[in-house]
Amino acid sequence: MVKSSDTGGVKPMTIIGRLVRERERLAGMTDDERALRAQYLKDQILSPNEPRNVPELTRELRNPIKRFYRYPLDNFQKMIEPKVGVDAAFHIRYFTGKILLGIFAVYCVTYYLKYNPNDWTRKGGFSIITSRPVVLPGDTNYPKLSDKSKPEHYASRGFENNTLNL
Structure with a gap:
């Protein structure tokens, strides 16, 4: 049993030969090689109605x-x-x-x-976390903390905004 191949069982060979490289052509070509090269170049020219759309x-x-x-x-x-x-x-x-x-x-x-936010009502969802702005000593609002920096807001995932009557 023959394994399938890209060439259908035929050994692949190049139709260009050694004359694909310019140095090889400059090194010298026989008359037969010149004829083969001329035929190869002629075969590369497509007819006016190609490519065909079928x-x-x-x-x-x-x-x-x-x-x-x-x-x-x-x-x-x-x-x-x-x-x-x-x-x-x-x-x-x-x-x-x-x-x-x-x-x-x-x-x-x-x-x-x-x-689909990641809040306290569900396990999944997408969570977008932003960093706090950098506040250095000497800035006008150095000791001030943001509204979301309170201890009860830590990892609450929005629970403080719930509408349930608890």
Whole structure:
């Protein structure tokens, strides 16, 4: 049994040969090598109708879920292609999607931080702790403590603001 491979069982070989490096070409080339090099360079030129866009192949290779979430931006790209060109439309589509995902992520994090605080009523949640300002001797408010510095506020997690009748 043959293991699967990237080359389908055929030994990989380069079609460029040793002439890929400029120093090798300058060291001297035979007439056969010159002909092979010329053919190689000629083969690198694409025809005017390449790359080919085959919609059926694209549809076959993309699963339905991927086609579903790509549908809005694909239509947006098709709409702006005549105005800005194929490459610019692709780049606009790409960065529009990334920017929208970034905005969505910021909104999700903001929502979580706003509506899931870490307080005394629950075990989880997000806690944002700020440092006290530095007060040194000689400052105008040196001995003054902030309102949240009282001993009863230490580790209360907002219990002093409860609305329960205890």
